Amino acid sequence: MKELKNLATRISFDHRLTPYMFTQPYSSKLAIEQLGSYKVNSSIINGLYLYYQGENQIYSPRGTSSVDTFLNTAYRIKESEMNKLKEKMEAITKPEVFPIELLSKNNRRNHIITYMYPIPMNNTLSYGSVAFFVKESAFKKMTQNVLSDFKGNMYIFNEKSELLASNSNGEKLELEEVRKLARGETGVFNKTIDKENYSFVTVRSDSSKWTFLTAMPTAQFYGRMSSLKLTIIIILSIIAIVGILTTIYMSFQQYKPIKSIALALKSKQSEQMPKRINKNELESIRESIELIHEDSEQLQKKMKAHRPFIKDQLLLLLLKGDIKKQTEINDLLVDLKIDFNGDRFFISLISFKDRIEEHESLQSREKILSLLAKMTYKDCVGYGVELIHDNAAALIVSMKDNSKDPIVAQQNFVENLKQQLRQYSKVMPTIGIGKVYEGIGWINRSFIEANASIEYDLLNKDNTIYFENMTPSNEGLFWYPIDDQAKFIQSVKQGDAVVARETLNTIFSNLKEQNASTYMLRCMCFDIINTILKNTLELGINLGTVQVKRLTEFKSLEDLEHTLNILLTDICEEVEERKESHNSMLRDNILEYIHGQYKSHELGLEHTAEKFQLSASYLSRFMKEQTGKTFTQFVWQLRNEEFKRQLTETGKPIKEIVLDIGYVDVANFTRKFKKEEGVTPGQYRKNNRNSA
Structure with missing residues (x-):
C-alpha cells in the first residue's frame, strides 16, 4: 500500500500527466508512455488508470478509452459494481481500497481489488483520481506459503469487512460465517462448523486495518494425508495442458502473418468504433485503415484548435534547451507555422519588473504580449512567449544566414522593437539581449545571457543592454570576466545545468591561463565560491555544513571544479522542482479562489x-x-x-x-x-x- 501511495503521489504531481497534456497530439503519447513507466515500477499492478472528473475518458498505459467501454471490456465488471466505481471516481476525497465483482461464465465468484487515490493527494478540492487494479491472484502468490501443504482457507478482509482475497486448500467455508468471525476479536480460537472442528487464527493490521484470517481442520495437526493422488492429477493435467497449448500454437502458425497485421491495426483503433461480429482478418484490416484515417483528420482539427497552447510550450522548450530529437522539433515548427528566417538566433528578453506593473495597467501588458507574438523587421523574425515566473516575455529572433553583419541586423531589430514598445508603454520595459548563436540548440545560451543582461541593467540604469557590451568592473591585471560571472549566475537561477557547467568550465580555463600567483588564484576561487553561496541563499537553498566544508578544502583548481560541478547539478535540480511546486501551488490557489467566488x-x-x-x-x-x-x-x-x-x-x-x-x-x-x-x-x- 505504501508503494502504491508513493506512485499515486508522483502521478498526481507529474506535469506530464495533466488533463491538458492528454489532449495534445504530441504530448499525449509521452503521457501514455509515462503512465506505462509507473506501471512497470510495481510488480503487483495489473492495471493502472487515470481519470479526470467531468470527462468521459479513462487513460491507461494502453491508451485512451471511454469510461463505459473500459468498464465493459477491460475487466467485464458487473453493472451494479460499475455504478459503484463511477460514483467513487467522481467523488473520491481520500484513498480507498475495495473489491469489484466481475462477470463470470460459471457463476463462480471473481473480482479484482481496486486501490483508488484522489488527485491531487491530501486536498479536499480533488478533480480526478488514479486507480490501481490488482488481481486476487497477486495476493494468493504472496500468501501461498501460509497454508503450506495443509488443508484450510486463508482470507483477507478490508476495514469494511469486504473480502479482498482468499486462498483455499481443500473444502471452502461459508463466506458469511467467516466474515462474522473476522469482525470479532483477534487471536487463536477453535469453532465447530458443519460438525467439524476448525482452528482459527485472526490478525488485524494497525496500519491498513485489514483483517487476516486462517482456518484449518484441527485434525490436521495430528496427522497428514498422502498427496500421491493429487500429484498424479497435477502431472496428468500439466501433460493435457501442454498438449492443448501445442495444438493451438500449431493452428495459429498457419495464419500468423495476417493475424499479426490485424492485431497491430486493432491495437491502434479507437475504442469508439462500433463493434461487428463475424469479421475476418481482411475486413478487420480494411476497417482499421479507414478508422485510422478518420482519427487522423480529427487529430488535425484538435491540433488546430490548440495551436496557441502548443506553440507556447514549444517556445518554452527551446528556451530551456530541452531538445531531444531535432527532427520532431522541426516537424512541430512546420505544423505550428513558425517560420524562422535562418539558423542564426538570439534572445531579446523584455522584463516588466518595476516597469509596467507599477506605472501602467495589465491591459497595457496584454497589448505588449500581443505585439510580441510575432515581429518581423528586414532580415529578422521573432516569436514571443510569456515567462510568468520571471515576470517577463522572451522573443526568440532568427535572422537570415546570408546577413552580411549579424550584429548590425540584431541592433536594427532591437531599435525597431523599442519603437514599437513606446506605443504601448509610457515607461520603457527593460530589454536584455543575448549573443547571436548559430543553431537552434544554442537558443538557451542566448536566453541565459539575456537574463544576465537584465541583472546588469539594474546597476547601469539603462533600459537596453547587450550581453556583449558588458564590461568587467575589475580593471586589475588578474581576474575572470564579469560577463562570464553574470552568465554563470543566471544559468544557476534558471536551473540550466548544461549552461552552468559550460560557463564554469570557461571561467576555470581563464584562471588556468593567467600567470597569477597561488595566493591570487585562491582569492579568485573563493570569489567563485562566495558567488555560488550568495545566489543559493537568494534562491532559498541552504547548503549543508558538509557541502560548504568540502568547497573550502579544495587542493587544486581541478578539485574545486569537480566539486562545483557536482553541486551545480543538485542546485539546478532543486530550482526545477521549485518551479513545478510553484505551478501546483498557483493551480490550487486559483481553483480555490474560483470555488469561493x-x-x-x-x-x-x-x-x-x-x-x-x-x-x-x-x-x-x-x-x-x-x-x-x-x-x-x-x-x-x-x-x-x-x-x-x-x-x-x-x-x-x-x-x-x-x-x-x-x-x-x-x-x-x-x-x-x-x-x-x-x-x-x-x-x-x-x-x-x-x-x-
Whole structure:
C-alpha cells in the first residue's frame, strides 16, 4: 500500500500527466508512455488508470478509452459494481481500497481489488483520481506459503469487512460465517462448523486495518494425508495442458502473418468504433485503415484548435534547451507555422519588473504580449512567449544566414522593437539581449545571457543592454570576466545545468591561463565560491555544513571544479522542482479562489488574472493545461452544478437561483442551460423531483 501511495503521489504531481497534456497530439503519447513507466515500477499492478472528473475518458498505459467501454471490456465488471466505481471516481476525497465483482461464465465468484487515490493527494478540492487494479491472484502468490501443504482457507478482509482475497486448500467455508468471525476479536480460537472442528487464527493490521484470517481442520495437526493422488492429477493435467497449448500454437502458425497485421491495426483503433461480429482478418484490416484515417483528420482539427497552447510550450522548450530529437522539433515548427528566417538566433528578453506593473495597467501588458507574438523587421523574425515566473516575455529572433553583419541586423531589430514598445508603454520595459548563436540548440545560451543582461541593467540604469557590451568592473591585471560571472549566475537561477557547467568550465580555463600567483588564484576561487553561496541563499537553498566544508578544502583548481560541478547539478535540480511546486501551488490557489467566488457577478477571466497578477492569455492557457477546460467552461460547470442542486433541493424561483449563482441575464442563461442539458430549467426541476 505504501508503494502504491508513493506512485499515486508522483502521478498526481507529474506535469506530464495533466488533463491538458492528454489532449495534445504530441504530448499525449509521452503521457501514455509515462503512465506505462509507473506501471512497470510495481510488480503487483495489473492495471493502472487515470481519470479526470467531468470527462468521459479513462487513460491507461494502453491508451485512451471511454469510461463505459473500459468498464465493459477491460475487466467485464458487473453493472451494479460499475455504478459503484463511477460514483467513487467522481467523488473520491481520500484513498480507498475495495473489491469489484466481475462477470463470470460459471457463476463462480471473481473480482479484482481496486486501490483508488484522489488527485491531487491530501486536498479536499480533488478533480480526478488514479486507480490501481490488482488481481486476487497477486495476493494468493504472496500468501501461498501460509497454508503450506495443509488443508484450510486463508482470507483477507478490508476495514469494511469486504473480502479482498482468499486462498483455499481443500473444502471452502461459508463466506458469511467467516466474515462474522473476522469482525470479532483477534487471536487463536477453535469453532465447530458443519460438525467439524476448525482452528482459527485472526490478525488485524494497525496500519491498513485489514483483517487476516486462517482456518484449518484441527485434525490436521495430528496427522497428514498422502498427496500421491493429487500429484498424479497435477502431472496428468500439466501433460493435457501442454498438449492443448501445442495444438493451438500449431493452428495459429498457419495464419500468423495476417493475424499479426490485424492485431497491430486493432491495437491502434479507437475504442469508439462500433463493434461487428463475424469479421475476418481482411475486413478487420480494411476497417482499421479507414478508422485510422478518420482519427487522423480529427487529430488535425484538435491540433488546430490548440495551436496557441502548443506553440507556447514549444517556445518554452527551446528556451530551456530541452531538445531531444531535432527532427520532431522541426516537424512541430512546420505544423505550428513558425517560420524562422535562418539558423542564426538570439534572445531579446523584455522584463516588466518595476516597469509596467507599477506605472501602467495589465491591459497595457496584454497589448505588449500581443505585439510580441510575432515581429518581423528586414532580415529578422521573432516569436514571443510569456515567462510568468520571471515576470517577463522572451522573443526568440532568427535572422537570415546570408546577413552580411549579424550584429548590425540584431541592433536594427532591437531599435525597431523599442519603437514599437513606446506605443504601448509610457515607461520603457527593460530589454536584455543575448549573443547571436548559430543553431537552434544554442537558443538557451542566448536566453541565459539575456537574463544576465537584465541583472546588469539594474546597476547601469539603462533600459537596453547587450550581453556583449558588458564590461568587467575589475580593471586589475588578474581576474575572470564579469560577463562570464553574470552568465554563470543566471544559468544557476534558471536551473540550466548544461549552461552552468559550460560557463564554469570557461571561467576555470581563464584562471588556468593567467600567470597569477597561488595566493591570487585562491582569492579568485573563493570569489567563485562566495558567488555560488550568495545566489543559493537568494534562491532559498541552504547548503549543508558538509557541502560548504568540502568547497573550502579544495587542493587544486581541478578539485574545486569537480566539486562545483557536482553541486551545480543538485542546485539546478532543486530550482526545477521549485518551479513545478510553484505551478501546483498557483493551480490550487486559483481553483480555490474560483470555488469561493463563482457565485459573484464580478468573477471573470480578466478580474481573476488581475487578482493573481497574471496576464489574461497566460491564465487562460494555464487553466486549460491544468484542468483540461477553459476558464469559462470551468466556471460554467461550477455554476451549472449549483443551479441544478438548488433546482432539485429548494423551492426558490428560477430567476432568484440564476441571480444567486452569478448570472444577471436570466434569458441568456436559460438558453445556454437548455442547449447543455436538453431541457429547460423548469422541465429539469420537474423531471428530477418526480424521479426522486
